[in-house]
Amino acid sequence: MSFIFTANRSKRGSPVIGMPCPSVYLGTVFFLLMRSIVIIGNGIAGITAAREIRKRSDDSLTVISSETDHFFSRTALMYVYMGQLEPHHLKPYEDWFWPKNRINLLRAHVEKINFDQKTLFLSGSSAGEELSYDVLILALGSTPNPLGLPGEQLAGVQGLYGLPDLARMQADTVGVREAVVVGGGLIGIELCEMLLSKGIRPTFVVREKSYWNSVLPDEESALVTNHIREHHVDLRLNTELTGLIDDGSGRVGQVTTSTGETLPAQFVGISVGVRPNIHFLRHTALETDRGILVNNFLETNLPDVYAIGDCVQHRIPPPGRKPLEQIWYTGRIMGETLAQTLTGTQTAYRPGVFFNSAKFFDIEYQTYGNAPARPDEHPDLQSFYWQHETRKLALRIYFRADTGAVVGMNTLGIRQRQAVWTEWIETEKPIGWIIGHLVDANFDPEFFRRYEPDMAAQFTRQFPQWPVETRPKKRLLFSW
Known part of the structure; x- marks a missing residue:
């Protein structure tokens, strides 16, 4: 009591x-x-x-x-x-x-x-x-959402959500030669990486025009799409699964697609959301x-x-x-x-500035704040996009067209500090100031190459109306 x-x-x-x-x-x-x-x-x-x-x-x-x-x-x-x-x-x-x-x-x-x-x-x-x-x-x-197709209950057809799914996948991929992964989300690319680790080259069926195009803008989506293919994934775009075919033993053996193909598959990984x-x-x-x-x-x-x-x-x-x-x-x-x-302190749910992160094979992805997939459909926003010539690194910053206040960002391959970006977005730092202070958000290890000067130079050419406010140089305590 x-x-x-x-x-x-x-x-x-x-x-x-x-x-x-x-x-x-x-x-x-x-x-x-x-x-x-x-x-x-x-x-x-x-x-x-x-x-x-x-x-x-x-x-x-x-x-x-x-x-x-x-x-x-x-x-x-x-x-x-x-x-x-x-x-x-x-x-x-x-x-x-x-x-x-x-x-x-x-x-x-x-x-x-x-x-x-x-x-x-x-x-x-x-x-x-x-x-x-x-x-x-x-x-x-x-x-997990179902595919809603006949044959979905066949052995070798599954999603990846919990420990029972892991156990099933470990058992059902033994001896598998061909696999198909359906759905262009984050679990889909994880399934591809898992299969590749066992020497199974997957066919990745994605209904969008490029990978995760409903979340990533066209440029970032194209970068990741190219990266997936470089990792020996047979990526089929603008394609949907239409059927799963029994191999005669109660196990999946083939799948059919909206493009009229029949693909061999002894394992089908489902990643169509939850x-x-x-x-x-x-x-x-x-x-x-x-x-x-x-x-x-x-x-x-x-x-x-x-x-x-x-x-x-x-x-x-x-x-x-x-x-x-x-x-x-x-x-x-x-x-x-x-x-x-x-326990006595009534508290409202306040998650703060949106953020998320993922990994596309060896490219890390981070996003903060308001980062719409279709920037051109938001006339109140502008975005600055920088991409390295290797097509492995990218940064996009979203800002208000009238005030220049930054509202969100995406980055690929360049790790950023969450606390820094959260503070910048919450305090509505102007785009010119942020471009000049990007080094403060960089979380890459020491001796990694820094690209902030390249970004600032491109921004100045593209948006001369927003002057870059460079960081003051640190003074030396002693001179010789």
């Missing part, structure tokens, strides 16, 4: 419970039992919420997952397949961490939720078929659209029910953000934010 002295209330009027020790706010006294907080999902969002709540309270914490016993790093799955990591390296925490911190991990599948009775109905659990909660956190993650994993909640009192609808405090329409991570759809997205953002770090921020609210 806990004696909590508080009149600080959440938006729904229920007391906000803090640490189980006396604290005085406005003098109203509540006698409360320690809460049972149940989190469905052991991904980055759910586990971050559990860890942060435990730091601030003695509430009972249970994390339910039907996928794995322990939290693991999804972004590192490819490196296990490629032999660069061992499976146990996927777990950021030792197994003793969970009991030591009194976080109960339950391997079970949630079949149904009775929101009125605050009860979960489980299967596959030794804990019984029902579990009650005081506070429910839905961190359900996402699920969607919120909320199918079992569709016909309940919980309000959903594409995802679970939440306000800026990550509250759903039901009392004591919250949602975080990939399954979330924001009713009013934070500035510069989309209603659905299925990115690793946004799940982490949501978990941290909700933990603050549930």
